Amino acid sequence: MRSLYVCLLLSCLLGACQRQEKVVYAPPGPVPPEPQRPGDPQKGREALLNEPYITCGLPLSVYRRLAPPAPPQQRLPERRGLNAELPYHRTHYRTPDGVDLVVPNCLQCHASVINGKLIIGVGNERLDFTRDPRPMLKSVGLYLSDPAEIAHWRKWVEILDAVAPYLTTDTVGVNPATSLTLALMAHRDPDTLAWSDRPWMEPPRRPLPVSVPPWWRLAKKNALYYNAEGRGDQARAMMVGAILCADDVATLERIDRYAPDIRAFFASLKPPKFPWPIDAELAAQGREIFERRCSSCHGTYGDRPTYPNLVVGLAQVGTDPLLARSGTDGSHDRFIRWFNRSFFGRLSRAQPAPGYMPPPLDGIWATAPFLHNGSVPTLAALLDSSKRPHYWRYVGERYDPEHIGWSFETLPYGKAGAKDAEERRHIYDTTLPGYGNQGHTFGDALSETERRALLEYLKTL
Amino acid sequence: MELPRDHDDHPQAPLETWQLYGVLTTPSRQKIAFQLHLLAIGLTPDPPPRKSPWAARRYFLGYFTRTEAAPAKFHVSERGERAVLGLAGTADGRLWLDDWWLQLRGDRIRLRAGVPGRYLTLTLRGEEAPSITETSAAFRHYRLPLLEASGKWASETVHGFAWLEHGWGQLPLTGGAAQSQRFTIRLHDGRELTCVDVRISSEEPGSAQCRLDRRALNRVRITVRDRWRDDRGTRYPVAWCLRSDDLNLEIRAVVPDQKLPGPVPLWSGWVVAEGEGDVKGEGFVQSFGFLED
Structure with a gap:
């Protein structure tokens, strides 16, 4: 009898092992297209601006007391209901128990003002994630007395308490989205999405810096994210941000009804036109250079555009390897399994490649800083690696149309030489792990005249 | 501002x-x-x-x-x-x-x-x-x-x-859902320590942020060591332990009863501090928000 139990136990354990999904990485090279669910871009825009796909935040009553009224330039006329009074990056949500909340939305990271104009879809590269959000959020409790409101505020505090260490970066401007997503997976059951105060698995220790890519690239890309790990149905994969607050699959199913529309809206976005003069003759010269030297990875532009959809191996591109390596060195396998086993994995899958996808360059002028980690502040410096600063920081809010990027200054010292914490958090230090500005030196072989022409052409895309 | x-x-x-x-x-x-x-x-x-x-x-x-x-x-x-x-x-x-x-x-x-x-x-x-x-x-x-x-x-x-x-x-509302404690202490070597600690229950560790001469202290944790009960039964913190990578202090009220009357219950009082390496200091702590009965 005992041997029967042992056999049963062994077979159960073996079965459990077999159920653990095998992690498959994608090879470098072409990324094939995959079917996408159809969507209505108009409905997608409406949903993006009005639907509460993030379902936790501050009670409206306290938000109105504590936050300044949204200035006119932050209100969008097509927003409905209470959203009309909120800034574009906040959304009204009435909870099932009737509490009105003000919740964050996608535009917090995916919209930015450049040259005085709000551009929806471009990454917000000036956000500050260096401050621990918890003290400010907890102090909101000083202004709450309604038990239902307190319960929702406490839930928000509970989530941020758990993920704040993975959300807090050490440099102003870099985005911790990847690290935040992994931390949330660590606290949620992949099958039910139930929250656990104690993580089921260990999240990565340090947020890796990421520059936020523009949404309009979706029109051309067959896979999401820098290392092409978002395969299959893109609408489903992009929804993963909703696990910030979604405690059950039913919430995700509700969002999934309009997610294909939002994806269709992203793909319909036209990149903003370069708002300053362009030397057409010089740009025409630059086009020749581009098509000779850049288009095999970045595609061609004009009436009949092409885009090769490739993953380029780390040895070839040479840019900071940490983000791509972390996807394929086994250290993230538990998160890949989580994703593929969850609601998201039913239509999409996580399948990273050991390299990076050279992005389509539509609207490239508006997407500074450059490279996946935002380590190169201008396009001019990207095309000439000798001009890339080791240590730099933003200066003011001016976009520099000549070098193409936010105005910055080069520093003679990195974070270690900063006089205090305040200065340290503003310094982009390319000597830190994950922050390197090496690689993609393909522009170095060009003459100065060729580089000027190429830069002029890039303004036209 | x-x-x-x-x-x-x-x-x-x-x-x-x-x-x-x-x-x-x-x-x-x-x-x-x-x-x-x-x-x-x-x-x-x-x-x-x-x-x-x-x-x-x-x-x-x-x-x-x-x-x-x-x-x-x-x-x-x-x-x-x-x-x-x-x-x-x-x-x-x-x-x-x-x-x-x-x-x-x-x-x-x-x-x-x-x-x-x-x-x-x-x-x-x-x-x-x-x-x-x-x-x-x-x-x-x-x-x-x-x-x-x-x-x-x-x-x-x-x-x-x-x-x-x-x-x-x-x-802030009387009886709100959070408690804020603010520390302002002059150490005897002239340095100034300031901390804000916000917590939503007496059990949780709180989110303390401290600066010593405007430099942020790392990994700060403030725990309440003792409380004083007023005549209505409300308990106010009057002794604290501050632990961080850079500084460890025991802080206590010089007089436990330093509660102010007024629309918002506020304990605001003179405190003294002592720490490792003969560190001494004195200053003030203010506590307001929810308080335990």
């Missing part, structure tokens, strides 16, 4: 506070702590124009405290007036409440407050720039770091150090 513009008062704010507190020494080396809290409470956000001299827009509340260590004594006196007919108000960098006043404009700060026959008159001056401590839209607040203080308390000459804090914005 923009200084020096925001040194002036903010009559549109629902609440504005000026707090001056410090530790003074008499010629006989007796130490005495004082606090002057002046609150301007907005009565109506947009009052209609009224010609009546009795038409008030703000109500001024004031608390003046004197704390002695040995024997332990805490005395608080209270004033309240509507800002009408010159009874209380602000003008030209000066604010007054009855015969208490605070002069903020100019190179020195001056104050007069106390009880009949025992007034404190002080002159304060400092070199360092103000430190902006809270900039949420709810409540804006800055502190003038360590000021040198000298003056007279009744007929006795006193000198010492003090801090001035000025804030304006929304009044």
Whole structure:
């Protein structure tokens, strides 16, 4: 009898092992297209601006007391209901128990003002994630007395308490989205999405810096994210941000009804036109250079555009390897399994490649800083690696149309030489792990005249 | 926030506070702590124009405290007036409440407050720039770091150090869902320690943020060691342990009962600190928000 139990136990354990999904990485090279669910871009825009796909935040009553009224330039006329009074990056949500909340939305990271104009879809590269959000959020409790409101505020505090260490970066401007997503997976059951105060698995220790890519690239890309790990149905994969607050699959199913529309809206976005003069003759010269030297990875532009959809191996591109390596060195396998086993994995899958996808360059002028980690502040410096600063920081809010990027200054010292914490958090230090500005030196072989022409052409895309 | 513009008062704010507190020494080396809290409470956000001299827009509340260590004594006196007919108000960098006043404009700060026959008159001056401590839209607040203080308390000459804090914005609710503890301590080597610790229950570790001479301390954890119960049964923290990578301190109230009366339960009192390596210090702690029964 005992041997029967042992056999049963062994077979159960073996079965459990077999159920653990095998992690498959994608090879470098072409990324094939995959079917996408159809969507209505108009409905997608409406949903993006009005639907509460993030379902936790501050009670409206306290938000109105504590936050300044949204200035006119932050209100969008097509927003409905209470959203009309909120800034574009906040959304009204009435909870099932009737509490009105003000919740964050996608535009917090995916919209930015450049040259005085709000551009929806471009990454917000000036956000500050260096401050621990918890003290400010907890102090909101000083202004709450309604038990239902307190319960929702406490839930928000509970989530941020758990993920704040993975959300807090050490440099102003870099985005911790990847690290935040992994931390949330660590606290949620992949099958039910139930929250656990104690993580089921260990999240990565340090947020890796990421520059936020523009949404309009979706029109051309067959896979999401820098290392092409978002395969299959893109609408489903992009929804993963909703696990910030979604405690059950039913919430995700509700969002999934309009997610294909939002994806269709992203793909319909036209990149903003370069708002300053362009030397057409010089740009025409630059086009020749581009098509000779850049288009095999970045595609061609004009009436009949092409885009090769490739993953380029780390040895070839040479840019900071940490983000791509972390996807394929086994250290993230538990998160890949989580994703593929969850609601998201039913239509999409996580399948990273050991390299990076050279992005389509539509609207490239508006997407500074450059490279996946935002380590190169201008396009001019990207095309000439000798001009890339080791240590730099933003200066003011001016976009520099000549070098193409936010105005910055080069520093003679990195974070270690900063006089205090305040200065340290503003310094982009390319000597830190994950922050390197090496690689993609393909522009170095060009003459100065060729580089000027190429830069002029890039303004036209 | 923009200084020096925001040194002036903010009559549109629902609440504005000026707090001056410090530790003074008499010629006989007796130490005495004082606090002057002046609150301007907005009565109506947009009052209609009224010609009546009795038409008030703000109500001024004031608390003046004197704390002695040995024997332990805490005395608080209270004033309240509507800002009408010159009874209380602000003008030209000066604010007054009855015969208490605070002069903020100019190179020195001056104050007069106390009880009949025992007034404190002080002159304060400092070199360092103000430190902006809270900039949420709810409540804006800055502190003038360590000021040198000298003056007279009744007929006795006193000198010492003090801090001035000025804030304006929304009044927290009585019995809200969070508790805030603010520490302002001068260490005996001249360094200044400031901490804000916000917690949502007495069990959780809280989110403390501390600065030592404006440099952030790493991995700070503040735990409450002891509480004092007032006559209504509410318990206020009166002893704390501060642990961090850079500094460890035991902090305790000089006198447990340093609770202020008023619309928001506020414990605000003189504390002393001791730490490893013979570190010593003294200053003030303020606790408000939810409190345990």
